[in-house]
Amino acid sequence: xxxxxxxxxxxxxxxxxxxxxxxGLAQALTRKGVNITFVLPRKINIQDPGFEVYFLDTDFxxxxxxxxxxxxxxxxxxxxxxxxxxxxxRGAMKFAEKIEKIAKLxxxxxxxxxxxxxxxxxxxxxxxxxxxxxxxxxxxxxDRTGGNFPNPYVYAxxxxxxxxxxxxxxxxNFTKNMIVDNYQIPPQKVAVVYNGIEKTSSQKLSPALAxxxxxxxxxxxxxxxxxxxxxxxxxxxxxxxxxEFNKKIIFVVVGDGDMMHFMIxxxxxxxxxxxxxxxxxxxxxxxxxxxxTADLYVxxxxxxPFGITTLEAIANNTPVLISKQSGVSEVLQNVLKVDxxxxxxxxxxxxxxxxxKSLGKVLRAESKKELVNINWHKSADECIKVYRSLV
Amino acid sequence: xxxxxxxxxxxxxWRIKNYRIFDIGHDHDYFxxxxxxxxxxxxxxxxxxxxxxxxxxxxxxxxxxxxxxxxISYSITGVIIEQLMQYAPDVLESFIRLVDTGRVEILSExxxxxxxxxxxxxxxxxxxxxHSKIVKEIFGFxxxxxxxxxxxxxxxxxxxxxxxxxIGIITEGWDNFLGWRSPNFVYKPVGAKSxxxxxxxxxxxxxxxxxxxxxxxxxxxxxSEKYASWIHRINGNGEVVNxxxxxxxxxxxxxxxxxxxxxxEKLPEExxxxxxxxxxxxxxxxxxxxxxxEIDVPGVVTWADTERDLSAWLGNAIQESxxxxxxxxxxxxxxxxxxxxxxxxxxxQTSDHxxxxxxxxxxxxxxxxxxxxxxxxxxxxxxxxxxxNDLKLRAKTRKLNIRNAKKLD
Numbered sequence: 001x002x003x004x005x006x007x008x009x010x011x012x013x014x015x016x017x018x019x020x021x022x023x024g025l026a027q028a029l030t031r032k033g034v035n036i037t038f039v040l041p042r043k044i045n046i047q048d049p050g051f052e053v054y055f056l057d058t059d060f061x062x063x064x065x066x067x068x069x070x071x072x073x074x075x076x077x078x079x080x081x082x083x084x085x086x087x088x089x090r091g092a093m094k095f096a097e098k099i100e101k102i103a104k105l106x107x108x109x110x111x112x113x114x115x116x117x118x119x120x121x122x123x124x125x126x127x128x129x130x131x132x133x134x135x136x137x138x139x140x141x142x143d144r145t146g147g148n149f150p151n152p153y154v155y156a157x158x159x160x161x162x163x164x165x166x167x168x169x170x171x172x173n174f175t176k177n178m179i180v181d182n183y184q185i186p187p188q189k190v191a192v193v194y195n196g197i198e199k200t201s202s203q204k205l206s207p208a209l210a211x212x213x214x215x216x217x218x219x220x221x222x223x224x225x226x227x228x229x230x231x232x233x234x235x236x237x238x239x240x241x242x243x244e245f246n247k248k249i250i251f252v253v254v255g256d257g258d259m260m261h262f263m264i265x266x267x268x269x270x271x272x273x274x275x276x277x278x279x280x281x282x283x284x285x286x287x288x289x290x291x292x293t294a295d296l297y298v299x300x301x302x303x304x305p306f307g308i309t310t311l312e313a314i315a316n317n318t319p320v321l322i323s324k325q326s327g328v329s330e331v332l333q334n335v336l337k338v339d340x341x342x343x344x345x346x347x348x349x350x351x352x353x354x355x356x357k358s359l360g361k362v363l364r365a366e367s368k369k370e371l372v373n374i375n376w377h378k379s380a381d382e383c384i385k386v387y388r389s390l391v
Numbered sequence: 392x393x394x395x396x397x398x399x400x401x402x403x404x405w406r407i408k409n410y411r412i413f414d415i416g417h418d419h420d421y422f423x424x425x426x427x428x429x430x431x432x433x434x435x436x437x438x439x440x441x442x443x444x445x446x447x448x449x450x451x452x453x454x455x456x457x458x459x460x461x462x463i464s465y466s467i468t469g470v471i472i473e474q475l476m477q478y479a480p481d482v483l484e485s486f487i488r489l490v491d492t493g494r495v496e497i498l499s500e501x502x503x504x505x506x507x508x509x510x511x512x513x514x515x516x517x518x519x520x521x522h523s524k525i526v527k528e529i530f531g532f533x534x535x536x537x538x539x540x541x542x543x544x545x546x547x548x549x550x551x552x553x554x555x556x557x558i559g560i561i562t563e564g565w566d567n568f569l570g571w572r573s574p575n576f577v578y579k580p581v582g583a584k585s586x587x588x589x590x591x592x593x594x595x596x597x598x599x600x601x602x603x604x605x606x607x608x609x610x611x612x613x614x615s616e617k618y619a620s621w622i623h624r625i626n627g628n629g630e631v632v633n634x635x636x637x638x639x640x641x642x643x644x645x646x647x648x649x650x651x652x653x654x655x656e657k658l659p660e661e662x663x664x665x666x667x668x669x670x671x672x673x674x675x676x677x678x679x680x681x682x683x684x685e686i687d688v689p690g691v692v693t694w695a696d697t698e699r700d701l702s703a704w705l706g707n708a709i710q711e712s713x714x715x716x717x718x719x720x721x722x723x724x725x726x727x728x729x730x731x732x733x734x735x736x737x738x739x740q741t742s743d744h745x746x747x748x749x750x751x752x753x754x755x756x757x758x759x760x761x762x763x764x765x766x767x768x769x770x771x772x773x774x775x776x777x778x779x780n781d782l783k784l785r786a787k788t789r790k791l792n793i794r795n796a797k798k799l800d
Contacts, residue, residue, distance in 0.1 A: 245412065334750065336769055348411040352773040355412070358712040359772060366707075366750050 119161025172327020575629025
């Protein structure tokens, strides 16, 4: 089975879950004997991932595109939300212009395109080589904007890709419903393939914020892009409510994004700036360390197609509280769940976890057991089923 | 000769509403959920009454009138009697009519359907007394056979029951301690003098209670005739067949639409077709048959899950800490002499609260999920612990008030 896989980023040049998911899935497929050519829009430095990676030479600043897609992570380009999509759309079109040659050369059995920036390229490959196209949806424009003013170009490209694709893979039922409801796609065209996690446990590291912990503070963590989709404002509201009740909690925000200024402003306005720490973006060991330091990881996303960070937190032995508006809540039972807007309940659960020791203990042990069943090996099997249905 | 002993367990807990940490110190009504969820006790009780209790009681009353040989028995907890009085007095009246036939026996148990035996012997005895009192008051009946919550049983419990004058005690007929022996005989608990032990025939009981409408079961559909033939087969190899199950089996767990009531309606006739069969109540079984052997249960057996132990209530650290917390309050609560406080504390001892915190969903799975009115075991734990902390605070406040009042004197 030969697969032409179209992606946008791969670790360590990733801005979020998309690159991580592409890598995990492509590696697991490779292990199962699937022959993958992974096409990226331009040259980046990566370690050999174990499958063939092909770089196109789109004369486009990759960093710009990356920032655009992720709501300004990393702070490379401080442009406003409203400014980015045209750049971004242009990048997607460049990708499409350049794809034909490699597509013809590889003559794959299926084209597998990850998220909308690769959909125009996917469609070109599909038409030029008469190969079935799979559109893999890791997030939609509706998720990214929380349904508020989705960019019409992006939405149009997404919709065209989903309609022309021979089959769609969604990372959760949550995303499947989003596709069916907002893009007028028949449900039987959409298969659900959950993401997995590579490492189900992490090496134990010395904790960060040791002094605070020694003083009896509990650490509650937000880790993700600080942007509307991830619900940071609900995190801060819940923090305010929880601190009214228990002052011995520190709320840590890891990540960056367009709502960073808002967050800092809100923290001071609510009078809780002394109980909040903003670390910026963390990677690798530093990221594992902060997960391990936390007594609770909170993912208050407004609309989360999957939510791989939840799995990372669990792998680091940290209990999690996630919004019900997430794909990962479909596969995890041993976690705390709330509606993202219910900050009163979010605070209640944060405070309860801090107050009742046994709660964290059981969540930690039981969620870890669940992690074993959420792996890329399983995701790859599901993907292969989709491939087989098309060739 | 085979005697059939039918015994049904009737119980609904006072479920605790979603009680947040912010409610501690402000809201002392833990059981008054009025939402559309499964935490609304009044709503659940009315639903179960319509689907199960009322039609089942009516059917049994009809059957008792039709077959003079028929006998049945119930264990009805104090907490459901309270709820029936409040939300479904018609159900309570129909139970009274059943007992008035003289062929319906009521068993003894803890009023609050608690696991107090394993935490506080004194509290346990108090709850058994409270139950005897209300059964006497409502039904004019004095129970002679004891069943503990969830049929939780151990040697010591049998000795206790004997000391209290019970003539029989009931538990699960579990293979672990039975070995090659059959549950279809009356036994004697080890170390006891005269008290008898009745063991649930879980295969036959579960055929009716769990498998009745399971289409993937090789014996589906289960007819009264087929079921009676299985009982006839025991003839000669056993003396009493104990069919014990939740009363909600009829109409709630097994639906009317799947024919459970038709099955029940024809069952006595099919069983009585065999001239050697008859029906007995648990106390009659104890009097009628001698103990054939001695049963030793040094650990704890229950009727739950594949493990038949207490792990459904006490299998993880949240359950353990919740149970310890509530029983640790005993002295404080009782010394408050505040009746409402004591009552609330006892309502929180009902085993169901701890069952809802069970996390072994994936192996024993759906049964737990089906019976859980909370979204997760963790939600159940949080509401419970918050309410329990309010309870603790009330006891403390009460103590302070008493002390201050004394000072004023």
